[in-house]
Amino acid sequence: xxxxxxxxxxxxxxxxxxxxxxxxxxxxxxxxxxxxxxxxxxxxxxxxxxxxxxxxxxxxxxxxxxxxxxxxxxxxxxxxxxxxxxxxxxxxxxxxxxxxxxxxxxxxxxxxxxxxxxxxxxxxxxxxxxxxxxxxxxxxxxxxxxxxxxxxxxxxxxxxxxxxxxxxxxxxxxxxxxxxxxxxxxxxxxxxxxxxxxxxxxxxxxxxxxxxxxxxxxxxxxxxxxxxxxxxxxxxxxxxxxxxxxxxxxxxxxxxxxxxxxxxxxxxxxxxxx
Amino acid sequence: xxxxxxxxxxxxxxxxxxxxxxxxxxxxxxxxxxxxxxxxxxxxxxxxxxxxxxxxxxxxxxxxxxxxxxxxxxxxxxxxxxxxxxxxxxxxxxxxxxxxxxxxxxxxxxxxxxxxxxxxxxxxxxxxxxxxxxxxxxxxxxxxxxxxxxxxxxxxxxxxxxxxxxxxxxxxxxxxxxxxxxxxxxxxxxxxxxxxxxxxxxxxxxxxxxxxxxxxxxxxxxxxxxxxxxxxxxxxxxxxxxxxxxxxxxxxxxxxxxxxxxxxxxxxxx
Numbered sequence: 001x002x003x004x005x006x007x008x009x010x011x012x013x014x015x016x017x018x019x020x021x022x023x024x025x026x027x028x029x030x031x032x033x034x035x036x037x038x039x040x041x042x043x044x045x046x047x048x049x050x051x052x053x054x055x056x057x058x059x060x061x062x063x064x065x066x067x068x069x070x071x072x073x074x075x076x077x078x079x080x081x082x083x084x085x086x087x088x089x090x091x092x093x094x095x096x097x098x099x100x101x102x103x104x105x106x107x108x109x110x111x112x113x114x115x116x117x118x119x120x121x122x123x124x125x126x127x128x129x130x131x132x133x134x135x136x137x138x139x140x141x142x143x144x145x146x147x148x149x150x151x152x153x154x155x156x157x158x159x160x161x162x163x164x165x166x167x168x169x170x171x172x173x174x175x176x177x178x179x180x181x182x183x184x185x186x187x188x189x190x191x192x193x194x195x196x197x198x199x200x201x202x203x204x205x206x207x208x209x210x211x212x213x214x215x216x217x218x219x220x221x222x223x224x225x226x227x228x229x230x231x232x233x234x235x236x237x238x239x240x241x242x243x244x245x246x247x248x249x250x251x252x253x254x255x256x257x258x259x260x261x262x263x264x265x266x267x268x269x270x271x272x273x274x
Numbered sequence: 275x276x277x278x279x280x281x282x283x284x285x286x287x288x289x290x291x292x293x294x295x296x297x298x299x300x301x302x303x304x305x306x307x308x309x310x311x312x313x314x315x316x317x318x319x320x321x322x323x324x325x326x327x328x329x330x331x332x333x334x335x336x337x338x339x340x341x342x343x344x345x346x347x348x349x350x351x352x353x354x355x356x357x358x359x360x361x362x363x364x365x366x367x368x369x370x371x372x373x374x375x376x377x378x379x380x381x382x383x384x385x386x387x388x389x390x391x392x393x394x395x396x397x398x399x400x401x402x403x404x405x406x407x408x409x410x411x412x413x414x415x416x417x418x419x420x421x422x423x424x425x426x427x428x429x430x431x432x433x434x435x436x437x438x439x440x441x442x443x444x445x446x447x448x449x450x451x452x453x454x455x456x457x458x459x460x461x462x463x464x465x466x467x468x469x470x471x472x473x474x475x476x477x478x479x480x481x482x483x484x485x486x487x488x489x490x491x492x493x494x495x496x497x498x499x500x501x502x503x504x505x506x507x508x509x510x511x512x513x514x515x516x517x518x519x520x521x522x523x524x525x526x527x528x529x530x531x532x533x534x535x536x537x538x539x540x541x542x543x544x
Contacts, residue, residue, distance in 0.1 A: 034460045041464035045471070052475035053329040060328055188310040192317030202321065206328045 199225030311398025350433025352399025
């Protein structure tokens with residue numbers, strides 16, 4: 001009974017962070033909507049690049065242009081959602097300025113609080129920008145879409161897992177600022193690795209064999225490639241469950257690393273403050 | 275007139291040298307910054323390679339031609355960054371009320387703002403683009419005549435002015451809307467990325483737009499046609515020669531826009 005109250009209370013508290021950040025996003029809605037312009041421009045660019053690449057070709061590696069178009073669309077939509085959360089530099093800035101110490105004094109778990117805050121701003125962006133825009137795009141362009149309810153459901157589960165994986169990795173990376181004041185060059189490799197190996201713009205099935213294998217051993221493919229592939233129907237049957245399982249395993253590993261780094265970072269702040 | 279210009283220029287160099295020394299103070303950050311930029315571009319180049327691995331060509335452009343097209347844009351962007359990249363954050367100065375100090379000094383405000391930073395991080399752009407141009411030059415077995423070298427220099431000069439002009443125009447928007455940094459990331463950055471690929475993959479409207487309105491086509495695509503000996507069905511080859519002139523006209527227009535904004539600037543302070 002008491003445990004229930006605690007759990008419910010905790011949930012309510014974190015839910016409040018989501019609600020607040022939703023309201024914040026609504027107050028700064030202009031920012032959210034200008035961001036969609038950049039998102040659409042990149043969608044436009046990749047759409048025409050793939051159109052140009054497919055020019056005069058029917059299927060490449062067993063993938064039609066309509067499927068590829070669908071891949072790009074859903075990938076840009078997901079990337080838009082990922083981008084609506086707290087950006088990496090903001091976390092780094094909080095570490096550099098020491099503001100993060102204030103967060104640690106408060107009776108909540110910082111990584112969890114950030115996650116729930118992001119849920120709020122992402123929900124706002126999802127409802128007011130991504131859904132209206134991409135609904136129109138999907139209706140006009142008529143790409144391949146999930147044909148069954150279960151395929152759509154699995155896509156949603158996989159997309160959420162992908163979001164959590166990216167969140168853990170990015171926050172962990174942001175926390176490295178505790179040790180490295182300047183993360184310049186490392187940060188660029190990190191971003192490049194995410195953008196290429198997550199399949200955000202090029203699906204892994206177009207990679208050269210050896211590179212595809214490398215990508216298979218990395219956690220990044222779970223971010224965009226797996227949900228996108230489920231969405232366009234390139235991943236079916238048993239393969240879907242295998243991919244979901246690998247996402248779950250990677251999420252657990254990334255979460256464990258995040259917890260470890262966070263624990264270390266907390267110690268670090270005590271030493272610096274003392 | 276001439277005297278004040280000369281004084282302005284010597285003051286510019288004085289301030290630039292101060293800015294460089296300031297940036298060199300943090301040696302580790304300085305090197306990481308350069309390497310970071312170079313690696314970001316190398317990353318894009320690798321993405322292009324992966325992209326063409328299964329497909330071979332993009333509208334008749336092979337990998338090394340794409341790299342050349344990309345590197346040409348990065349080279350002039352590097353020069354442009356040194357002088358104009360900080361213009362995007364003009365809104366910060368206006369919002370904080372610190373812009374006023376540029377108005378009360380005995381130097382032209384535009385020059386003064388321009389001299390404020392001399393971004394040495396741009397050496398990363400040079401590192402990448404020079405290596406990439408050299409590699410594609412040898413892989414494509416190019417043998418440029420003297421006039422082609424002139425086209426190349428003209429493209430760098432014109433590209434610097436075109437991209438710099440656009441940065442100036444974006445910063446001018448801050449005088450009206452108090453926003454510029456955001457505009458850069460939302461409009462110019464994606465637009466610049468569009469130009470890393472051959473223009474002909476995009477619809478006609480876009481092609482006309484980047485030739486006649488925002489002359490991005492003169493930064494890399496049109497000169498690259500001449501330099502790589504390629505032909506296009508819709509664009510006359512001589513257009514590539516025009517880069518430096520288009521650059522100067524465009525930059526002048528953007529500069530006038532900036533001055534127009536400056537004249538209606540009202541301080542945010544009380």
